[in-house]
Amino acid sequence: MARQKRLSSQLREARIRQGLTAPQLAKRIGVSQSSIYFWETEHCQPRPEHLKAVCKALKLPLRATQELVR
Numbered sequence: 001m002a003r004q005k006r007l008s009s010q011l012r013e014a015r016i017r018q019g020l021t022a023p024q025l026a027k028r029i030g031v032s033q034s035s036i037y038f039w040e041t042e043h044c045q046p047r048p049e050h051l052k053a054v055c056k057a058l059k060l061p062l063r064a065t066q067e068l069v070r
Contacts, residue, residue, distance in 0.1 A: 007068035012040040014058040029053040045069055 015025050015036075022036040031050060038044045039054075046054060051069070055062045 008042045028057050
């Protein structure tokens with residue numbers, strides 16, 4: 001059985017696929033660069049409103065992505 005991908009790695013991989021740096025993504029969704037770093041390294045998870053903005057910016061399915069939140 002395939003292991004489910006973690007939110008942190010999904011966000012990072014999607015950001016890289018979109019050709020965005022962490023600072024660019026942060027500016028696009030209105031958060032600090034530290035927030036992006038913390039989300040991608042599992043220090044914390046985005047608030048629901050930030051997760052929605054990240055999914056929109058990275059073209060990720062919101063519902064599937066929400067299921068990865070602990």
